[in-house]
Amino acid sequence: MERRALGLLQERLAAEPVIALHGPRSVGKSTLLRQLARARGVEVIDLDDPATRDAVAADPATFVGGREPVCIDEYQKVPLLLDAIKAELNWDTHPGRYVLTGSTRYATLPQAAQSLTGRLHVMTVLPLSQGEIAGVREDRLEVLFADPQAGVRGPVSATTRATYLERVAGGGFPLALGRSAGAARARWFDDYVGLTLERDVRELSKLRQRDQLPRLLAGLAGQTAQLLNVAAAARKAGVEERTAEEYLKLLEAVFLVERLPAWGTTLRARASARPKIHVVDSGLAARLLRLTPDKLARLDPTSLTELGHLLETFVVWEVLKQARWMEGVAGVGHWRTGDDDEVDLVVERDDGAVVAIEVKAGSRVAPNQLKGLRKLRDALGDAFVAGVAFNTGARAYPIEDRIHALPIDYLWTPVRQ
Numbered sequence: 001m002e003r004r005a006l007g008l009l010q011e012r013l014a015a016e017p018v019i020a021l022h023g024p025r026s027v028g029k030s031t032l033l034r035q036l037a038r039a040r041g042v043e044v045i046d047l048d049d050p051a052t053r054d055a056v057a058a059d060p061a062t063f064v065g066g067r068e069p070v071c072i073d074e075y076q077k078v079p080l081l082l083d084a085i086k087a088e089l090n091w092d093t094h095p096g097r098y099v100l101t102g103s104t105r106y107a108t109l110p111q112a113a114q115s116l117t118g119r120l121h122v123m124t125v126l127p128l129s130q131g132e133i134a135g136v137r138e139d140r141l142e143v144l145f146a147d148p149q150a151g152v153r154g155p156v157s158a159t160t161r162a163t164y165l166e167r168v169a170g171g172g173f174p175l176a177l178g179r180s181a182g183a184a185r186a187r188w189f190d191d192y193v194g195l196t197l198e199r200d201v202r203e204l205s206k207l208r209q210r211d212q213l214p215r216l217l218a219g220l221a222g223q224t225a226q227l228l229n230v231a232a233a234a235r236k237a238g239v240e241e242r243t244a245e246e247y248l249k250l251l252e253a254v255f256l257v258e259r260l261p262a263w264g265t266t267l268r269a270r271a272s273a274r275p276k277i278h279v280v281d282s283g284l285a286a287r288l289l290r291l292t293p294d295k296l297a298r299l300d301p302t303s304l305t306e307l308g309h310l311l312e313t314f315v316v317w318e319v320l321k322q323a324r325w326m327e328g329v330a331g332v333g334h335w336r337t338g339d340d341d342e343v344d345l346v347v348e349r350d351d352g353a354v355v356a357i358e359v360k361a362g363s364r365v366a367p368n369q370l371k372g373l374r375k376l377r378d379a380l381g382d383a384f385v386a387g388v389a390f391n392t393g394a395r396a397y398p399i400e401d402r403i404h405a406l407p408i409d410y411l412w413t414p415v416r417q
Contacts, residue, residue: 003132004325005125006032010039013069013096017089018120020075021101024255024280025196026175029101029125030073036099037071045070047077060084068097075100076203082115089119103200108253127172127281129321131412141322141347143415144355148386148402150415157394157407161363164392164408165293165307168314171283181293189287193217193256200254205246212239216247220257221279221288225312225344227336228259228277255280260316263333263346267379276334282314304361311408312359315390316345318411319357323347341371343387354380356387363393365405373403 005021009032012019021029030046037044045063047053056063060081064070065088075081085098098120106122131138144151170177170185173192179185197213219233234244251257259275279285286292289306296307323329328350335356336342345357356376360369373387387403396406 003028003032003125004129004137004321005123006035008325009036009099009123012121012123013099015095016121017093017095018085018098018100018116020106020116020120020122021099021125022104022106022122022255023125024127024173025103025200026173026192027125027127028174029103032125033071033073033099033101036069040067040069042067042069042071045072047072047074047081053077056081061087064088064098069099070097072098072100074102076102076104076109079109086115086119089116093119103254104204105253105255108204108249124324126317126321126324127283128174128177129172129318129412130167130409131414133172133177134412136412136414138318138322138412139415140411140413141319141355142326144386144388145326145349145353151386152388152396152398152404152406154396154406154410154413154415157409157413159392159407159409161392162293162297164311165296168282168307168310169286169291169293169296171281171286172317173281173283176283185283186287189284192284193288196254196256201250204250204253212237212243213247213251216244217251217256218288220248220251220277221285223277224257224279224285225309225316226276227274256284260345261333263331263335263348264376264379267335274336278313278316280317282310282317285313286310308359308361311361311392312344315357315359315408315411319345319347322411335372335376337372337375339371341375343372343376346376352383353385354383355385358387358389359408360389360391362391365389365391365393365399367399370399370403374400377402 009019021032023029034044045052047056056078061084064084129138140151176185176188179188215237216233219236223229230244230248231241234241237244257277257279259277261275262273291306295303320332323332330348330350332347334344335346343356344359347355356373358373370389377384377387384402389405390408391405393407396404398404
């Protein structure tokens with residue numbers, strides 16, 4: 001399968017001297033780098049290899065010249081390498097010089113490793129989208145902005161509720177999806193979390209209460225798609241709130257969780273600026289919470305609530321992936337009023353146009369479930385391009401002015417053939 005990021009990388013190399021691909025471990029950053037290197041006829045400097053890492057650390061300047069683009073995998077392993085790149089850029093900043101990959105957010109690295117701040121373009125590579133898994137090119141969000149009437153049309157969906165549950169619990173990590181669902185995939189997720197906490201987090205910080213970190217992660221996973229409550233997660237993990245906040249930043253730095261900021265805090269209807277939190281992948285969240293498709297299929301109140309949160313995380317990430325492939329996106333966030341009416345995701349374009357997303361686990365959307373979309377539309381006026389309530393039903397239908405119900409699988413059903 002071809003990743004959307006590969007085409008974007010090729011395009012942006014024509015304008016940017018340095019591009020850093022960062023994102024969670026095992027999402028395919030190294031594969032993208034090697035595909036690019038093969039296409040350009042260059043080698044990859046792999047800093048995950050101990051011998052290569054030692055050689056680069058001993059003489060970084062030797063490794064930043066040569067045929068371009070210079071491709072460096074896991075660049076954060078040798079921070080001094082970035083100083084050598086900076087020295088090269090002081091003389092020549094023509095486009096396409098360096099492509100770097102890393103499994104730690106650039107902005108969270110120690111100051112010595114931030115030599116290129118202001119000189120590089122960062123691209124985030126996330127787990128596979130559902131369209132990438134299916135081998136189709138998603139364009140739903142792009143079309144919703146460009147032609148809302150076309151963006152809300154599509155065929156009758158054939159995706160069943162059971163299939164949605166499998167997709168949510170499967171997530172988008174390529175190596176996890178390569179295993180059969182069940183014990184083998186569960187082991188992969190467990191090993192993934194263990195390796196990330198033990199290796200990547202340890203490289204960033206010396207932790208005083210390292211044994212509590214998995215408990216904190218589990219507590220935060222229990223809040224996925226909800227307003228972040230650090231105090232509650234700290235109590236569950238048995239750590240002080242200040243320590244929990246420090247550890248949360250580390251978990252964000254290695255792409256296990258991400259805060260979705262509040263959007264539209266200047267609107268009169270806005271009351272709270274608290275972020276929501278999302279585990280970076282719905283499959284990872286499901287494993288952290290020990291939720292299987294069979295558990296999620298139950299109709300008891302607890303299971304329905306858990307499904308609602310996981311489904312929201314699933315849909316939010318599918319939309320955010322499409323937003324990151326688009327040009328001209330000004331910001332994303334969630335929106336909540338003082339009456340606790342909310343919109344799960346707001347995507348704003350540079351020109352102020354807004355597409356708003358709600359996620360419903362049911363197969364129908366009742367008008368009283370759309371108070372947040374309605375209030376946001378009324379507050380924004382013409383800037384509100386479209387409001388979409390994604391759900392598990394089979395048909396798309398209009399609900400009222402600029403607010404529509406769409407099947408969730410429309411997100412990976414191409415609009416433009």
